[in-house]
Amino acid sequence: MADSPAGEARVRQDADLALPRPPGVIRRFWARHPVFSDVLIALLCLMLSLAGISAGAVHAPWALSFAIVILVLAGCTSLLFRRRVPLLAFALAVALQMTVPFAPHGGAVALLIVSTYSLAVYGSNRLCVIAGVAGTLLVTAVSGGVAGVLHPDDALPQTMNTFFNTGLSVVLGALVGVNVGNRKRYLHAVIDRSRQLAIERDQQAELAAAAERERIAREMHDIVSHSLTVIVALAEGAGATPDAERARTAMAATAATARSALTDMRAMLGVLRSDDPEAPLAPLGSVSPADVVTAAQQAGFPVTLTTTGTAGLPPTIASAIGRIVQEGLTNAMRHAPRARSIPVRIDTHDDHVQITVTNDGATAPARAGGFGIRGLQERARLAGGTLESGPDGPGRWMLRADLPLAPPRQEDIA
Known part of the structure; x- marks a missing residue:
């Protein structure tokens, strides 16, 4: 009643x-x-x-x-x-x-x-x-x-x-x-x-909000983690070198990296705000693997980039490749600071792209439960691909991702 x-x-x-x-x-x-x-x-x-x-x-x-x-x-x-x-x-x-x-x-x-x-x-x-x-x-x-x-x-x-x-x-x-x-x-x-x-x-609104939170968490982690890692490496190099010119170059690179991180942070937060008419409302674009490698090289790390294939990449795949390379180099700079070689390979085939980031300076197993690898696995899954990270012989660590060029089916993502 x-x-x-x-x-x-x-x-x-x-x-x-x-x-x-x-x-x-x-x-x-x-x-x-x-x-x-x-x-x-x-x-x-x-x-x-x-x-x-x-x-x-x-x-x-x-x-x-x-x-x-x-x-x-x-x-x-x-x-x-x-x-x-x-x-x-x-x-x-x-x-x-x-x-x-x-x-x-x-x-x-x-x-x-x-x-x-x-x-x-x-x-x-x-x-x-x-x-x-x-x-x-x-x-x-x-x-x-x-x-x-x-x-x-x-x-x-x-x-x-x-x-x-x-x-x-x-x-x-x-x-x-x-x-x-x-x-x-x-x-x-x-x-x-x-x-x-x-x-x-x-329920759909809650799922959409949770997915958006995960996306923002991935973007924030990629921006903050990579930028701070590069800034720390540049600052340490500038403080350790007696050459004033090299120190100034390192500090200039530090400032440029920090400004780039601020720009990316503002673009990332722009999608969350409705009271700022000048804030960008679109998610961040793709990150260039060449720019990421250049930043790591400026920080003094022995990073090399090798690319094969000339097929055009969809925006989703291009964005995932850039973030995978960025997170792989971030982990290498953080956990393998004495690596003698950090090769990055991007092999584009007819139907898929394979990204490999290795280093020969791993001294201990990576900490389980990190947000970086989990975020990359989510990116790879959303793109319809796979990602794995683990030891590759004594003192070596490898990050490998395989992404299809064809758009993934909805049931494959689910």
Whole structure:
């Protein structure tokens, strides 16, 4: 019911769906106050039933009249629970109708109509049909048997009269109830579907936000990690060399690297801001492997770049190649500062590109759980390729990625 905490929560949840208000002031009032409506219907049925039995049951024996009154009171009381147990009210209405052959009265008409209506609305159409047919046949059979014993000359007319009266009441309640029940179940199905779509929309928004956070984390890691590694190497070289000219060159390269990192950071954060009209709103472009290698060479590392193949690269693949080379050199500069050789190879074939970054200065296994390798694996997976990193002989470490030139299928990414 809407008066319960669960009903109030459901009303608030439906309000979030921006559903239109139900038409009609009375209908909205009854929908919001089901207990009041049930009490009102029960009292109305009680008055109609008592008025219906006053003409016939009062002339019956006192025991039968008492039983009829008890059935009326029980049937009207059961209407208070018709939403949860609609079959109970219908069974009591049928029992009250079965007393008609003993003391003719019309006290069960209102109960039959309302209880049959409740079966269709709060039960099901199938239950309404089965119960209606069974109840009508049962009342007709009892009426025929009683009339055959008490009034054998008028048995057939009385039986047919009871059959039509009972059937008409049941059919009237069933027709209204089936119509209202079908509409109610259809609206509930539409609301449930809307609620499901709202949940799926929120889930998709959360997934999109998580994917965007992962992308930003990858970009931020690549920018900050690589730039700071190069800056530290340049600053250490400038402080260690006695040559003033080389020191100035190193510091100039440090400043250039820092300015480039600031520019990339601003471009990266520009996609997150809506109050800066001058901030770029597009994600960062691809990083040139040649620029990354040049920066590492300026920091004093023995990096070489070898490229084969001349096939044009899609923007997604070009961006992934640049970031893979950048992260591979960052790891080499950080974990293999005394490497004598850091070769970088980019081999472009007809259908895929292979990127290899090796160094001969690895002294200890790489720390597990780093964000750099995990981010590169995510980049490779998004591009439809693979990436692996691990030892390549004594003192050597290798980072290898294989990216297809054809765009990946959606199921492959998933």
